[in-house]
Amino acid sequence: MSHVRGTMLYASPAPETDRERLIRENDLVVVVEGFNAAVAQRIRIGETFVSRHGRFPHAALVGVAFGTKIRASDGRGFVHVCAPTPELWTKVLAHRTQILYAPDIALVSAEMELRPGSTVLESGTGSGSLTHALARCVAPTGKVWTFEFNETRVKAAEEEFRANGIDEVTTVTHRDIERDGFPEELASTADAVFLDLPGPQKCVASVARSLRPNGVLCTFSPCIEQVHKTIVEMKKHGFADIKTVELLGRHYDVEGRCLQTDLSAPLSKETKGGWRKDQKRPRDGATEDSASTLTETVVAHPQQRLQSHTAYLTFARLIPAPENWTETLAERAKTSESGNEEVLKRAAEFLAKRRGTKKRYRPQSDAPKQPSKHVISNPDDYSD
């Protein structure tokens, strides 16, 4: 694939290749400005990226290795120029809709058991955040078929997939999946199906036709009522192993600190309220005593902000009935009755052996009808 099309976002076949190679014109670069601050730049000679950290002419980035720290041409600050990955793309993409973020994407990819060569169906495409991650999972030999009923979003996704080099493994199609279902040509081809649209329950029958046996369906629904309706349909259409998950992650700040343990000693100049960040060399003139009253400790603070609710993820596996499956509920009940009969017979024989009697088990239908008082007339019958 020609580099003129830009850096391949799923970095196939070897992820290192893109990271080790130098930035060229037309490449997609993710400029990381700091914690949670990143933007996408397509490298064009003559253009300049301007931020609060200063001016960064694109020409100065050509020939630089991905991952390099770059100083602004006006000397104000610096940024890192990173190779694009689906994870970074999720942080910088243009939001045309709500999108999936890394924690949900990670669980979805794992539970749908995706690997190179898998075939996966998705609807709707939305902003293509999940689609990029799916493409990387299944590349280079697999396929992502993604369907979206908003035509403008279809065109935007098509262009992005081409520019980001995932169009060989990804095809986006304009289609109303709730109304028309997945195309018949895809019947029994999919290893996994992902639904992020308002009425997933309307698509379950079509998903059951599209999945191969054992394939996994995942639905992403913000409301629990939606989840319930979908589960009802899943059960009707041969899905089993159904589970619903909500991901709420907790982030931690972890650092090394020095705690002044001898509270009778005067507070060291190097400590603040008895604490000092990381162990430093004692300042010139500082006595060893102040340092010896400090104990190194690991401090971990859970951040106050919890990752909030995104949606409920419901996973289910298609376990179709075997061919010529004719067992009805009544037949199943009969089987379990005769199973009980066998257990009762063995229990009676075991008890008879322990009592040393030759009392045989008689099936209930053969046993003479006893008045109920007879049942309790010999309490010894219950001693075992």
Ligand SMILES: C[S@@+](CC[C@H](N)C(=O)[O-])C[C@H]1O[C@@H](n2cnc3c(N)ncnc32)[C@H](O)[C@@H]1O
């Ligand atoms: C929340 S967005 C999907 C976001 C996507 N998962 C991502 O990570 O970027 C939902 C999308 O489903 C599309 N959609 C809604 N109903 C649909 C239908 N019946 N058929 C196909 N797409 C549909 C919407 O137009 C919208 O773009």
